[in-house]
Amino acid sequence: MSLLSPADQEKLRESFDEMTSPVKVLFFTQTLDCEPCEQTRRILDELPALSDKIAIEEVNFILEKETAAQYGIDRVPALALVVQGAAGEARDTRMRFLGTPAGYEFVSLVQALMLAGGHASSLTPENRARVDAVTTPTTIQVFSTPT
Amino acid sequence: MAFANEHITAYAVEATEFPDLARKYRVNGVPKTVVNDQIEIMGGIPQDDFVQQALALP
Numbered sequence: 499m500s501l502l503s504p505a506d507q508e509k510l511r512e513s514f515d516e517m518t519s520p521v522k523v524l525f526f527t528q529t530l531d532c533e534p535c536e537q538t539r540r541i542l543d544e545l546p547a548l549s550d551k552i553a554i555e556e557v558n559f560i561l562e563k564e565t566a567a568q569y570g571i572d573r574v575p576a577l578a579l580v581v582q583g584a585a586g587e588a589r590d591t592r593m594r595f596l597g598t599p600a601g602y603e604f605v606s607l608v609q610a611l612m613l614a615g616g617h618a619s620s621l622t623p624e625n626r627a628r629v630d631a632v633t634t635p636t637t638i639q640v641f642s643t644p645t
Numbered sequence: 646m647a648f649a650n651e652h653i654t655a656y657a658v659e660a661t662e663f664p665d666l667a668r669k670y671r672v673n674g675v676p677k678t679v680v681n682d683q684i685e686i687m688g689g690i691p692q693d694d695f696v697q698q699a700l701a702l703p
Contacts, residue, residue, distance in 0.1 A: 534662050570654065573663065592647040596666075597659025606657050613648050621649065625696040629649045636653045637682075638646065638699060641660040641667065642675045 502544055513608060514549035517615030519581060521552055522588070526566055526576040528559045534598045538575040541599055551615050569594070577607070579614045601644035646696070 500507065525542055527535040545552045557565050559574045569578040569590065576596050583589035591614045599607040613619060621629060647655035660667040660675060670679045678686040680699045696702075 534659075592651070592654040594654065594656045595659075596656055597662040599657075599659075603657055603659055610648075610657075619649060620692070621646070621696075622692065625692055626649060628696050628700060628702060629646050629653070632650050632652050632700060634652060636650075636680065636700070638653065638655045639658055639666075639670065639679045640655070641658045641670065641672045641677045641679070643661050644659065 500544060501540060507544075507548060510548045510608065513612060514551060514615075516617050517549060517551040517612055519551065519616045521591075521611050521614040522580045523552065523554045523611075524557050524565075524569065524578040524580060525554055526557045526559045526569075526571045526574050526578070528574055532574055535575045537598045537600065538577075541604065542577075545611075552611060571596075579610055581614050598644070602642050603644065606640075606642075646699070 502510070523542060523545070525538065527539065529535075542554050546554060559566055559571070559576075566572070571578065571594070573596060575598060576594065577599065579591045579593045580588045581591055591610075593610045593614065595603065595607060595610075597603065619626065647653045658666060660672045666672075670677070670685075674687065676689055678695075678699065680686075680701075684699060684701060686695060686698050690698075
């Protein structure tokens with residue numbers, strides 16, 4: 499049974515229709531002792547049915563330490579969004595999610611997927627210029643709760 | 646911001662699932678933004694303010 503109502507599914511389908519390029523969600527997870535990983539899997543399972551631009555790839559956090567380290571993932575469940583580069587290679591969007599993407603986090607995930615999939619950025623030209631000027635490694639963490 | 650600039654990485658963190666992080670970064674309310682473990686932004690604020698504060702611009 500879907501976690502999303504038919505109306506929500508329809509709204510998401512319309513939103514995802516605006517994506518012009520494919521996005522892959524790397525889903526870092528483990529099978530033991532991780533109830534939030536199961537919840538996250540149930541949520542992610544809904545997405546590919548809503549858009550042919552969205553694919554989910556599971557990464558075993560215990561066995562694939564190198565991939566986790568490459569994406570700066572030190573806990574699960576975690577998501578990293580990647581897109582296809584010019585030569586077909588995986589290109590990191592540097593947009594990550596730690597914890598179950600439910601409630602407000604789900605809204606953020608949808609927005610991140612759309613941005614990665616070619617939807618216009620919400621940054622104003624002035625703020626885009628300010629962001630473009632950053633030349634040092636910068637880590638932004640945004641904490642939220644499901645409700 | 647992360648999508649626009651390769652030097653920037655953004656994490657959306659579910660605070661209740663990771664109490665160690667919530668404690669470390671003194672998350673008493675949400676949303677709370679922490680940049681490079683130094684800059685703290687409380688609540689949802691206008692984009693101009695957010696970008697300027699997050700990037701420590703005058």
